[in-house]
Amino acid sequence: MGRHNFDEIIERRGTDSIKWQYLKSEVLPMWVADSDFKCPAELLESLEKRLRHGIFGYALLDDMLEEAVAHWMQSRFGWRFGDGCVAQSPGVCTAFSLALESLTSSGDGIAAFTPSYPPLINLPARQGRVALHCPLVRQPEGYAVNFADLEAKLALDRCSLLVLCNPHNPTGKVFSREELLRMGELCLRHNVLIFSDEIHCDYVHKGRHCPIASLSPEIASITLTAVNPSKTFNIAGLYAAAVISPNRDILARFRQSHARYSLHTNVMGALALHTAYRQCAWYADEVAAYTRENLAYAVDFINRNVPAIKTVMPEGTYLLWADCSGLGLDQSGMVGFFLEKARVAPSPGWDFGPGGQTFVRLNLACPRSLAQTGLERIAAAAQTLRTQQTAVRQAQDSAEAGPDQPNGSD
Ligand SMILES: Cc1ncc(COP(=O)(O)O)c(C=O)c1O
Known part of the structure; x- marks a missing residue:
């Protein structure tokens, strides 16, 4: 356990946060690259002291x-x-x-x-x-x-x-x-x-x-x-x-x-x-270690639970670059999948130019419980999507095979 409590959930709605304010209240923001962690105590104290002057x-x-x-x-x-x-x-x-x-x-x-x-x-x-x-x-x-x-x-x-x-x-x-x-x-x-x-x-x-x-x-x-x-x-x-x-x-x-x-x-x-x-410096060490564990958790979770999304542990940053081509969705389908079905807002990969079209970027600089919520929502939405896609495929296959042939002799 370090000096800072990175698990603490701090309400950011109503504080003019671009990351939180833009979205419907039920959507979990995992886009803009700021963290949801409180600043180190020394930093707040020095600002408070200056403020009091x-x-x-x-x-x-x-x-x-x-x-x-x-x-x-x-x-x-x-x-x-x-x-x-x-x-x-x-x-x-x-x-x-x-x-x-x-x-x-x-x-x-x-x-x-x-x-x-x-x-x-x-x-x-x-x-x-x-x-x-x-x-x-x-x-x-x-x-x-x-x-x-x-x-x-x-x-x-x-x-x-x-x-x-x-x-x-x-x-x-x-x-x-x-x-x-x-x-x-x-x-x-x-x-x-x-x-x-x-x-x-x-x-x-x-x-x-x-x-x-x-x-x-x-x-x-x-x-x-x-x-x-x-x-x-x-x-x-x-x-x-x-x-x-x-x-x-x-x-x-x-x-x-x-x-x-x-x-x-x-x-x-x-x-x-x-x-x-x-x-x-102590805080920089702790926040890097905490987000590293979030990333490792997220990579492992996605690899085990969301086969349609491919990702690997990044060497740096707190951002997870995830290939969603396996979802089989176009851009508007991806937007609907994440914002409406999963209720999670990543950064859309196509904003990042060539090579980003089928990707999303997930910001993992957040308390672990929020990361878990976001990932579980994505996994549940992917599971529902897979069930729907399988049902549609089966319906198409049987439509192509034509009506059932009578098999009796009578
Ligand atoms: C790579 C990179 N450069 C620059 C910025 C923005 O920096 P600033 O707010 O100092 O303009 C970001 C913010 O997400 C970033 O990820």
């Missing part, structure tokens, strides 16, 4: 953010970088938009592995850039990189940026050191910068996370890494994230775009980030 004027946050981010990266992942390598961003998606604006040009190609967290393949088009899809290759135990295809995309004249998401949302793949090194070398060879979204870095279920920029000074010099404690500490609504690059030119260009829109980090968000990264 009673004044929330303009704040100077650069140093505290940089100090906390540098501490986390070094103590958790062994990544050390010099002073002045951190810049603020309200979030990772905002950071990606700013990186697109400041580091690439109109018409440029932006390479990304698919299936992909939707904004990473959708935001480029909003700025007149072109997403270049690099399909991950599905294998029995996970996904692999097709390096020949990746190099072909990076070698295109118009390709100027690779978007990496590691650990990867939605597949849960954790790219190995060797894979990251090869990607970095290809980007160096073809003059392509890297935007590395490492927001799920605290959820790695085997070994530990490797920031791509930590691999060599050369790879660091072409990389902008984005992090946000939001996934780990459940503070996405506080909007305080950071980007890191030892390349002064990359960081200066990023900061110019940030300043163009007069963006700022909220003082409570900055304090939450600082408290999380300085005082709550």
Whole structure:
């Protein structure tokens, strides 16, 4: 038993939670990637103390953010970088938009592995850039990189940026050191910068996370890494994230775009980030361990009880990427199956681009009893569906065989 009670069920309806508010009350949300866990006690105490001060004027946050981010990266992942390598961003998606604006040009190609967290393949088009899809290759135990295809995309004249998401949302793949090194070398060879979204870095279920920029000074010099404690500490609504690059030119260009829109980090968000990264490592360990057990439970449950859905244990994240092609349903059938029959709302796989059409993504960052409820509902709905499909097939077979032949001689 750890320090934090992750089994506690906390009512989130009525708190403006996007995950809970959108759905009918009988539907269990397993979509948007925030957790249903309370923040660590230290984090709440520091926010309460700041709240009681009673004044929330303009704040100077650069140093505290940089100090906390540098501490986390070094103590958790062994990544050390010099002073002045951190810049603020309200979030990772905002950071990606700013990186697109400041580091690439109109018409440029932006390479990304698919299936992909939707904004990473959708935001480029909003700025007149072109997403270049690099399909991950599905294998029995996970996904692999097709390096020949990746190099072909990076070698295109118009390709100027690779978007990496590691650990990867939605597949849960954790790219190995060797894979990251090869990607970095290809980007160096073809003059392509890297935007590395490492927001799920605290959820790695085997070994530990490797920031791509930590691999060599050369790879660091072409990389902008984005992090946000939001996934780990459940503070996405506080909007305080950071980007890191030892390349002064990359960081200066990023900061110019940030300043163009007069963006700022909220003082409570900055304090939450600082408290999380300085005082709550224990919570990061516990939440990763708890969600790992949820994932293992879910994989085992589905393998034993829902033969029409195929899934494997992800290497990272708290997300389960599940192939539902065995249900034999089209998109609207899948929506009806999950929302109406199972009364569970996963993220639809087709939102994640090529390779996601028959999938759903289940968010397992919730108390185990909720995960159990959701999975049992899915299993019951799949069982009913199978019974109905069998009945329809039998009716079709007997209709094709024609009316029963009289077999008597009289
Ligand atoms: C891979 C990935 N990147 C970015 C985000 C969003 O980050 P932010 O809220 O900091 O924009 C998410 C949230 O689900 C995510 O999964």
